[in-house]
Amino acid sequence: xxxxxxxxxxPFLTGIIFTLAAAAAAVGNQFTGRLLGTTPxxxxxxxxxxxxxxxxxxxxxxxxxxxxxxxxMIFGAAMGVATTxxxxxxxxxxEPAARAAAFGYLQTAYLLGLAVSPVxxxxxxxxxxxAVFVADAVGxxxxxxxxxxxxxxxxxx
Numbered sequence: 001x002x003x004x005x006x007x008x009x010x011p012f013l014t015g016i017i018f019t020l021a022a023a024a025a026a027v028g029n030q031f032t033g034r035l036l037g038t039t040p041x042x043x044x045x046x047x048x049x050x051x052x053x054x055x056x057x058x059x060x061x062x063x064x065x066x067x068x069x070x071x072x073m074i075f076g077a078a079m080g081v082a083t084t085x086x087x088x089x090x091x092x093x094x095e096p097a098a099r100a101a102a103f104g105y106l107q108t109a110y111l112l113g114l115a116v117s118p119v120x121x122x123x124x125x126x127x128x129x130x131a132v133f134v135a136d137a138v139g140x141x142x143x144x145x146x147x148x149x150x151x152x153x154x155x156x157x
Contacts, residue, residue: 004062004063004064004065005065013065013068016069016072017059017068017069017072018072020069020072020073020076021072021073021075021076021079022076023073023076024072024073024074024075024076024077024080025076025077025079025080025083026080027077027080028076028077028078028079028080028081028084029080029081029083029084031081032044032080032081032084032085032088033088035081035085036085036088041085041086041088041089041151042147042148042151042152044081044082044085045082045085045086045089045144045147045151046144046147046148046151047144048078048079048081048082048085049078049082049140049141049143049144049147050140050141050144051074051075051078052075052078052079052082052140053136053137053138053140053141053144054074054137055071055072055074055075055078056075056133056134056136056137056140057133057134057137058071058074059071059072059075059130059133059136060130060131060132060133060134060137061130086106087103087106090102090103090106091103121135
């Protein structure tokens with residue numbers, strides 16, 4: 001198959017990859033508080049987006065399943081740290097009276113991304129699974145580039 005295993009094993013591999021990524025994200029977010037105490041949020045989120053983009057490229061061009069599994073954990077940890085950092089930053093930047101609405105918008109955007117991305121990935125994946133991960137890497141690198149220039153640098157309080 002395209003990723004080095006039989007097509008019949010792809011669903012199992014996909015499940016393992018997502019499980020490892022989610023577990024790594026849960027572990028990664030536990031380190032975010034200490035990291036944000038010393039490092040500006042912009043740097044944390046930008047670096048994590050670039051690490052995740054690198055992980056996505058490994059998925060795209062991974063030489064073996066074990067390498068892809070390790071990449072999924074690196075990807076997940078980076079996304080866990082970045083997500084927690086973004087939520088922390090929003091909580092500190094938004095005035096108390098507007099926080100509920102701000103988190104509502106943030107969570108809506110997050111869930112819409114989760115809802116729409118499988119459909120987009122399906123259309124791209126119908127041509128090439130590797131292209132899905134290249135597109136993911138490009139998107140993450142773009143986010144990092146935009147945040148690098150737009151997000152103010154400050155250490156979380």
